Amino acid sequence: MAVRKTETRIPTGLVASDLGESFVAADGRCALVSFITSPLVVNRENPYVVFVTDAGLAAQAQSFEWSFSENGGTATTQTTEVGEAVYSPQGTGSLSASVRILDGTSTEQASLSLTQAMVPLHPGLEAMIDAAKDDTGPSVSDPDVARELVNDYNIYYQAVSPPTPETGDAFQQFVFSLLFEGASKRTLAERKQLIEDLAGALDSADNDDFVNQTAEGVGVCNIRLPLLAMMPSSGAPLLPWTELPQPAAQNEYADQQLRQKFAALDEATLIDCFNLARFPKSNITQCAYIIGALRDHYFAGTNFNDVLTGMSGTRAFWIAMHFRQGPLITT
Amino acid sequence: MCKTTTPPRPAAQDAIRKLPPNTNAPAVIPLQSYLAKYSTQFVNDFVPATPPAFPPDLPDPLAYKRVAFSLLPLRANAVSPYYAGIFDDDTDFSASLVKVAVLFAAGQLLAAAKAAPLGAANAASFNNAVKVEITANADPRVRNANYSSSPVGLLPKMSTILQVSGSSVTFTPTFNTNLSQMIVRSSDSASAFCINRLGYGYISAVLNEKNFFDSTLTPGPTMTGATGRGIWLTANYASDFLVRIRCVNDHPDSQLATTRQMCRLFSMIRLKQLPETDIDTNTLMQSLLNEPKTGPEHTTPWLSPNRPLGVTPLFTILQDKIGVGGLGAARKPSVYSEGLIIKWNNPDKPSQVDGFNKIIDHENSNPNIHLSGEFAVCWQNLLADDLGATNFDGIIEVLNNSISDFLDQKAV
Numbered sequence: 001m002a003v004r005k006t007e008t009r010i011p012t013g014l015v016a017s018d019l020g021e022s023f024v025a026a027d028g029r030c031a032l033v034s035f036i037t038s039p040l041v042v043n044r045e046n047p048y049v050v051f052v053t054d055a056g057l058a059a060q061a062q063s064f065e066w067s068f069s070e071n072g073g074t075a076t077t078q079t080t081e082v083g084e085a086v087y088s089p090q091g092t093g094s095l096s097a098s099v100r101i102l103d104g105t106s107t108e109q110a111s112l113s114l115t116q117a118m119v120p121l122h123p124g125l126e127a128m129i130d131a132a133k134d135d136t137g138p139s140v141s142d143p144d145v146a147r148e149l150v151n152d153y154n155i156y157y158q159a160v161s162p163p164t165p166e167t168g169d170a171f172q173q174f175v176f177s178l179l180f181e182g183a184s185k186r187t188l189a190e191r192k193q194l195i196e197d198l199a200g201a202l203d204s205a206d207n208d209d210f211v212n213q214t215a216e217g218v219g220v221c222n223i224r225l226p227l228l229a230m231m232p233s234s235g236a237p238l239l240p241w242t243e244l245p246q247p248a249a250q251n252e253y254a255d256q257q258l259r260q261k262f263a264a265l266d267e268a269t270l271i272d273c274f275n276l277a278r279f280p281k282s283n284i285t286q287c288a289y290i291i292g293a294l295r296d297h298y299f300a301g302t303n304f305n306d307v308l309t310g311m312s313g314t315r316a317f318w319i320a321m322h323f324r325q326g327p328l329i330t331t
Numbered sequence: 332m333c334k335t336t337t338p339p340r341p342a343a344q345d346a347i348r349k350l351p352p353n354t355n356a357p358a359v360i361p362l363q364s365y366l367a368k369y370s371t372q373f374v375n376d377f378v379p380a381t382p383p384a385f386p387p388d389l390p391d392p393l394a395y396k397r398v399a400f401s402l403l404p405l406r407a408n409a410v411s412p413y414y415a416g417i418f419d420d421d422t423d424f425s426a427s428l429v430k431v432a433v434l435f436a437a438g439q440l441l442a443a444a445k446a447a448p449l450g451a452a453n454a455a456s457f458n459n460a461v462k463v464e465i466t467a468n469a470d471p472r473v474r475n476a477n478y479s480s481s482p483v484g485l486l487p488k489m490s491t492i493l494q495v496s497g498s499s500v501t502f503t504p505t506f507n508t509n510l511s512q513m514i515v516r517s518s519d520s521a522s523a524f525c526i527n528r529l530g531y532g533y534i535s536a537v538l539n540e541k542n543f544f545d546s547t548l549t550p551g552p553t554m555t556g557a558t559g560r561g562i563w564l565t566a567n568y569a570s571d572f573l574v575r576i577r578c579v580n581d582h583p584d585s586q587l588a589t590t591r592q593m594c595r596l597f598s599m600i601r602l603k604q605l606p607e608t609d610i611d612t613n614t615l616m617q618s619l620l621n622e623p624k625t626g627p628e629h630t631t632p633w634l635s636p637n638r639p640l641g642v643t644p645l646f647t648i649l650q651d652k653i654g655v656g657g658l659g660a661a662r663k664p665s666v667y668s669e670g671l672i673i674k675w676n677n678p679d680k681p682s683q684v685d686g687f688n689k690i691i692d693h694e695n696s697n698p699n700i701h702l703s704g705e706f707a708v709c710w711q712n713l714l715a716d717d718l719g720a721t722n723f724d725g726i727i728e729v730l731n732n733s734i735s736d737f738l739d740q741k742a743v
Contacts, residue, residue, distance in 0.1 A: 039353050039354070041353065071692075071697075093692065093697065094692075094697040119353055119354065122350065122353045124350045124351070125347065125350055128343075128346065128347065128350075141343065141344070146347050149347070150347060150350050150353075151353060154350065154351070154352040154353065155352045157348070158352065172348065173345060173348065176344070176345075176348040177344065180344055180347075
């Protein structure tokens with residue numbers, strides 16, 4: 001199988017490291033991206049994706065041979081038809097993850113590798129989870145989600161910043177709340193399945209299927225792709241600003257029309273939006289950008305501390321609603 | 332549409348958000364566990380059973396019990412993730428130990444000057460850049476102080492600190508001599524000379540830039556009602572105490588540190604990370620901190636085997652700066668402090684560090700995570716004069732036992 005369309009291009013204006021921990025080939029023809037940035041955590045699944053951005057290499061590539069070696073030991077190998085594999089570390093120490101891009105005769109055309117550390121579950125979080133068992137007050141509401149976020153995406157959500165500098169960490173709190181909500185809404189397996197389905201629809205250029213799949217938010221923050229296209233973090237909007245009615249039935253209909261407009265964009269744009277939402281690092285970054293843009297649009301001049309605490313949190317409520325279902329008509 | 336809820340952000344969720352990222356450290360029993368164990372076991376050896384009379388202006392008469400420790404095992408080219416600390420975020424009066432911050436500031440200034448274009452025509456622009464840096468980064472309490480009767484200014488007096496000769500920039504000979512005496516002899520007059528020329532504004536700015544001081548935090552985790560935690564210097568070790576801020580063990584004061592930040596400062600100098608871009612200046616700084624110091628009136632580490640000790644240190648001291656000074660307006664009793672780089676050197680177990688490295692890297696495939704055997708250490712707030720003749724034994728016991736058990740990964 002040739003390289004899937006979704007792995008032929010890094011989103012415009014970004015580099016591989018904007019998507020996750022990465023290694024780019026010296027000749028720039030391909031890049032390996034790890035969803036999680038080292039250290040990985042024992043028994044936690046980490047997806048790897050190979051981008052083959054060179055058309056010639058992409059035409060030659062027929063399969064991908066992956067090998068994962070822990071602490072210099074015997075490597076676990078697997079071959080995939082598409083440029084994606086998943087590995088769960090078995091012990092602590094050092095992991096060497098590598099992939100060979102093979103042609104139709106299983107001859108290596110390129111290879112990429114990453115060295116990553118493997119560590120136990122975050123001890124601070126585990127202590128909190130243990131302590132919460134006997135707590136009567138606020139506690140760790142969903143240990144599995146907390147483990148995913150803290151162990152896998154910590155440095156991603158710690159890095160977000162508001163569009164204009166402000167004191168305090170209200171913006172980070174807000175983004176984290178949406179991230180937590182997104183991760184709680186669908187399991188990792190469900191999110192992964194949706195990404196697979198979207199990649200399949202893009203690869204087969206099945207427009208109807210793609211429109212249907214985009215009804216759901218994508219990735220760990222549950223970002224709706226048309227919303228992302230309306231508010232790209234760089235460059236001009238890919239879709240015109242379109243507000244949707246609030247009543248559920250009208251909203252659903254308007255959203256479907258919006259998704260059809262989105263699906264009619266050129267293929268490269270769709271792939272870029274898909275990849276931005278696909279990788280946790282860029283997903284969280286884009287979520288933060290959209291939250292900032294929604295604040296600027298609806299509550300310009302209000303800092304995020306006021307968004308969260310002023311007016312009993314009404315502004316935060318509305319920004320979250322715009323993020324989930326909108327942007328919404330508010331008059 | 333009715334309002335249902337704001338995004339979920341209960342206290343527990345925010346506590347989760349604030350957890351630091353996972354470290355690259357493989358699973359080991361943390362050094363913190365051993366430090367907690369031995370700082371409890373040997374508490375009677377470093378906290379006097381009967382404290383001396385304290386001056387009435389101290390904020391907490393029980394603060395003498397908060398003897399602070401920080402231990403940071405080092406790798407060859409980086410810090411390790413095995414840091415441990417007790418009362419390590421208490422901002423305490425730490426007397427002459429804080430002179431290391433002056434050394435740091437001087438090094439930063441020299442490195443910045445070396446990186447700037449040379450020539451008299453560029454002197455004004457460099458001075459202006461430093462002024463902008465101070466305006467941007469110095470603590471407002473330092474920037475807005477009244478300097479009219481202070482021998483120390485806000486800005487550096489450049490021509491008395493730096494000289495340009497051909498294509499090189501160096502400290503002036505007089506400044507260099509005083510810098511050396513400030514560290515090697517812990518001379519107060521030499522310290523005043525250096526501080527008067529560097530200026531409080533520049534010292535504050537560079538301490539803030541490298542996060543050795545945080546103006547948003549309280550002076551200690553248990554102290555409220557004021558802000559400012561870390562290394563703070565607004566006195567010149569002569570007669571000037573320009574800005575006093577609150578601290579844990581003393582009345583509002585001007586020569587303050589937490590062991591966490593002082594330990595970090597020592598580690599960064601040792602690892603050639605300060606100044607970042609000037610290895611020659613780093614070498615100069617390290618040479619002044621090196622042990623044994625030589626020359627007239629040189630200081631001797633508090634933990635030196637040459638002092639009357641009842642316990643043999645299981646380490647050699649590679650670098651050191653000591654501190655001692657009196658509390659309160661009455662300036663007594665005295666608190667002792669010390670920052671060190673030590674090399675683990677247990678004669679009974681010469682391969683302890685190698686043994687630990689095998690635990691964390693049993694295949695010897697990842698040498699960059701190995702410990703080098705060096706540790707950055709800082710302790711402070713010790714009433715050593717009230718602990719008898721072998722008054723540093725308690726500190727040594729804590730270091731010896733905590734580090735030895737950690738390297739052996741003994742059951743706690």
